Amino acid sequence: MPTYHIELLEGRTLEQKKKLVEEITRVSVEVLGVSPGSVDIVFTDVQRHNWATGGKLWSEPRQ
Amino acid sequence: MPTYHIELLEGRTLEQKKKLVEEITRVSVEVLGVSPGSVDIVFTDVQRHNWATGGKLWSEPRQ
Amino acid sequence: MPTYHIELLEGRTLEQKKKLVEEITRVSVEVLGVSPGSVDIVFTDVQRHNWATGGKLWSEPRQ
Amino acid sequence: MPTYHIELLEGRTLEQKKKLVEEITRVSVEVLGVSPGSVDIVFTDVQRHNWATGGKLWSEPRQ
Amino acid sequence: MPTYHIELLEGRTLEQKKKLVEEITRVSVEVLGVSPGSVDIVFTDVQRHNWATGGKLWSEPRQ
Amino acid sequence: MPTYHIELLEGRTLEQKKKLVEEITRVSVEVLGVSPGSVDIVFTDVQRHNWATGGKLWSEPRQ
Numbered sequence: 001m002p003t004y005h006i007e008l009l010e011g012r013t014l015e016q017k018k019k020l021v022e023e024i025t026r027v028s029v030e031v032l033g034v035s036p037g038s039v040d041i042v043f044t045d046v047q048r049h050n051w052a053t054g055g056k057l058w059s060e061p062r063q
Numbered sequence: 064m065p066t067y068h069i070e071l072l073e074g075r076t077l078e079q080k081k082k083l084v085e086e087i088t089r090v091s092v093e094v095l096g097v098s099p100g101s102v103d104i105v106f107t108d109v110q111r112h113n114w115a116t117g118g119k120l121w122s123e124p125r126q
Numbered sequence: 127m128p129t130y131h132i133e134l135l136e137g138r139t140l141e142q143k144k145k146l147v148e149e150i151t152r153v154s155v156e157v158l159g160v161s162p163g164s165v166d167i168v169f170t171d172v173q174r175h176n177w178a179t180g181g182k183l184w185s186e187p188r189q
Numbered sequence: 190m191p192t193y194h195i196e197l198l199e200g201r202t203l204e205q206k207k208k209l210v211e212e213i214t215r216v217s218v219e220v221l222g223v224s225p226g227s228v229d230i231v232f233t234d235v236q237r238h239n240w241a242t243g244g245k246l247w248s249e250p251r252q
Numbered sequence: 253m254p255t256y257h258i259e260l261l262e263g264r265t266l267e268q269k270k271k272l273v274e275e276i277t278r279v280s281v282e283v284l285g286v287s288p289g290s291v292d293i294v295f296t297d298v299q300r301h302n303w304a305t306g307g308k309l310w311s312e313p314r315q
Numbered sequence: 316m317p318t319y320h321i322e323l324l325e326g327r328t329l330e331q332k333k334k335l336v337e338e339i340t341r342v343s344v345e346v347l348g349v350s351p352g353s354v355d356i357v358f359t360d361v362q363r364h365n366w367a368t369g370g371k372l373w374s375e376p377r378q
Contacts, residue, residue, distance in 0.1 A: 001240070003255070003292070005194040007105060008221070014364055016220050018372060023216040025370035031208045032201065036369045040255070040292075042322060043365040049077055050106040051190065054099045055088035057081060064177065066192070066229070068131040070357060071158070079157050086153040094145045095138065103192070103229075112329055113358040114127070117351045118340035120333060129318070129355070133231060140301055144309060151307035162306045166318070166355075168259065169302040175203055176232040180225045181214035183207060196294060238266055239295040243288045244277035246270060253366070257320040260347070268346050275342040283334045284327065303316065 002028055004041040009048060009058065017043055065091055067104040072111060072121065080106055128154055130167040135174060135184065143169060191217055193230040198237060198247065206232055254280055256293040261300060261310065269295060317343055319356040324363060324373065332358055 004024060025039045049059035056062065067087060088102045112122035119125065130150060151165045175185035182188065193213060214228045238248035245251065256276060277291045301311035308314065319339060340354045364374035371377065 001196070001198050001235075003196040003294075007190070007192045009190050012221065014372075014374075017364065017367075018375075019220045020216065021367040021372060022370050023220065024213060025367070027209065027212040027216065031205050031212065032197070039367075039369065041367040042255075042361055045365070046105055046190075049080065050108070052080075052084040052088070052102075052104040054102065055085050057077075057084060059077075060081075064133070064135050064172075066133045066231075070127070070129040072127050075158065082157045083153065086157065087150060090146065090149040090153065094142050094149065095134070105192075109127075109357055112332065113360070115332075115336040115340070115354075115356040117354065118337050120329075120336060122329075123333075129357075140309075140311075143301065143304075144312075147304040147309060148307050151304070165304075165306065167304040168298055168318075171302070172231055175206065176234070178206075178210040178214070178228075178230040180228065181211050183203075183210060185203075186207075235294055238269065239297070241269075241273040241277070241291075241293040243291065244274050246266075246273060248266075249270075253322070253324050253361075255322045259316070259318045261316050264347065271346045272342065275346065276339060279335065279338040279342065283331050283338065284323070298316075 001034065001038055002032065002040075004039070005044065006041065007044045007046050009051060010045045012043075012045070064101055065095065065097065065103075067102070068107065069104065070107045070109050072114060073108045075106075075108070127160065127164055128158065128166075130165070131170065132167065133170045133172050135177060136171045138169075138171070190227055191221065191223065191229075193228070194233065195230065196233045196235050196240075198240060199234045201232075201234070253286065253290055254284065254292075256291070257296065258293065259296045259298050261303060262297045264295075264297070316353055317347065317349065317355075319354070320359065321356065322359045322361050322366075324366060325360045327358075327360070 021041050028039045049057050051058045084104050088099050091102045112120050114121045147167050154165045175183050177184050210230050217228045238246050240247050273293050280291045301309050303310045336356050343354045364372050366373050
């Protein structure tokens with residue numbers, strides 16, 4: 001508590017995830033007053049052919 | 064908004080996902096009165112050894 | 127299988143949910159070749175103060 | 190994209206959610222290089238009798 | 253780790269949740285070799301008008 | 316109904332999943348009075364670089 005589930009389009013680097021995790025944990029501690037150890041974060045890398053917006057998969061060409 | 068998460072047993076084709084995405088977006092626009100661009104759809108392909116019904120994984124033989 | 131989770135901003139009517147459920151089940155049967163009874167759909171009504179886009183909750187005024 | 194789902198124990202204030210939303214959106218823009226408008230955040234307020242850790246619901250007394 | 257999300261049709265009692273939590277935590281410790289304190293369980297009570305199977309909401313009459 | 320989503324750190328064996336599925340289904344039948352066939356369980360294997368606790372990914376060294 002709190003628990004974060006973060007869906008990202010595939011291709012994010014380990015460095016980006018590390019940075020996000022540090023910052024989100026820090027912000028959670030500040031805003032919610034929880035201990036860092038209580039913050040869980042789970043990433044899901046979503047492939048472009050598994051995410052659609054506006055009726056079109058992100059693996060398809062967009063204008 | 065709306066956001067759809069769809070869990071499928073692995074093996075669905077890209078064509079099936081494209082068709083589902085088109086139809087679900089169209090239905091959402093019709094029924095909810097939202098714009099197509101506001102409809103997000105995320106698929107999760109679940110492997111047969113990661114889904115169970117009735118106490119048995121779908122990777123195991125069924126009668 | 128398949129299982130749908132649909133997040134909607136609060137305020138959708140029962141009629142809209144019924145219609146969505148009928149259409150999405152029908153489309154799933156057509157596109158995926160599954161039986162109607164295998165299609166599960168779960169709605170989550172998200173309150174406006176629990177959904178944010180662009181750094182702002184939907185309960186706050188937008189220009 | 191990205192989409193955040195954040196589970197919190199019930200009782201967090203609107204001010205805390207606003208602050209979290211601002212900070213997480215800002216961090217996402219910085220680290221991922223996305224536009225603010227692409228960041229969606231959905232909170233779930235979990236009641237204490239619906240969350241358990243260590244085999245005990247959070248509505249039960251702990252030593 | 254592990255984290256369980258359990259969706260139930262509304263109406264389950266606190267006693268049923270307590271019992272489930274105890275048993276699932278015990279089973280997780282036995283099978284996975286984790287400590288009890290690492291097992292998180294979150295329940296979602298789904299209202300009958302928010303869950304559909306076979307194209308029909310569970311709030312509607314079934315034969 | 317009920318539907319379980321179980322997030323595990325990657326590396327769990329098929330035997331462990333089979334055992335969990337059997338036990339959780341049995342417990343659900345006992346406690347909730349449902350039929351075994353109504354119990355769905357979906358596992359997600361989370362890679363160590365996609366899960367963080369305390370501001371640190373589980374792929375990073377811990378003291």
